[in-house]
Amino acid sequence: MSESAPLSGPVDANAAPRAPANADGERDVILRARNVTVGFGDAIILKDLDLDVYRGEILGFVGGSGTGKSVLMRTILGLTPKRAGTIEVLGIDLDSASDEERSHVERNWGVLFQQGALFSSLNVRQNIQVPMREHLNLSQRLMDELALFKLDLVGLPRDAAEKFPAELSGGMIKRASLARALVLDPEIVFLDEPTSGLDPIAAAAFDDLTTKLRDTLGLTVYMVTHDLDSLHSTCDRIAVLAEKRVLAAGTIDEMLAFDHPWVQAYFNGVRGARRGHDGSPGGRAADLRGRDGEGASAG
Ligand SMILES: Nc1ncnc2c1ncn2[C@@H]1O[C@H](COP(=O)(O)OP(=O)(O)OP(=O)(O)O)[C@@H](O)[C@H]1O
16 A cells, blocks of 8 residues: 555645655655565564655654664665565665665765764764765865864864764764764755754754755755654654554644544644644744754754
């Protein structure tokens, strides 16, 4: 079944107004998963899962704890094997890709893992330079300049470059990890719970940064999150993982109206309702975004 089946047709076609369309008016699919099945031993985690991610959108990926959001992200990245199905990124099926094609895809995606996953023995500058060393052949001077440029981009002060991860706050670790994820100028970034563990000010600032980067760099953002404020304020579309597949995909308003017990409990439950249904009142974004100037808080 198609991931957008419950919200098919014209409803889904309006789901991401900011994502660009091609000359035919169709949205460009940057990531396409079909019939993906993943399991461990007897446990099937994902079954016949379909998903489309459109170029230029911020897609929020939600689901109950343990439903397989991280497993799917790891499967897309080729870190967890699948039992069936196909996944194409940038039009390339990684199962049948040549070395050159695989390298092309790997250079064009960036990943922010949940805990940042910075190397503790490397300082921020060296961490940011890891993908450059892997994929590019640049002089140290140029890599140093690029690292500083990426620090600017994510709103970190330049003196953060020589700090080690243990010397950074949670918000700074997320930003440094994002700088590393962006170092090769990827077309798509995967963010695994980017605002978890951040205080509300830092979380709102990170959301603003995500939107700004999408708007200025034309990034596509695939964001696993439990953060209702991020879903309301930042995401163009939301995909819901339940029953081992993408049960629904659409705008926040479509999710609010979607008739499924988990979706209703999630979006219209006590926390969801606290926000109100126009996405503006309540929640930390409304409380804090106005106070938190762009990139002002590095967390
Ligand atoms: N390598 C593995 N071996 C066996 N089981 C695994 C493995 N990785 C994940 N699982 C199982 O797959 C299921 C989905 O895990 P996953 O981490 O993807 O959940 P999640 O949706 O990301 O949850 P959360 O929101 O709590 O982070 C869980 O039951 C987990 O125990």
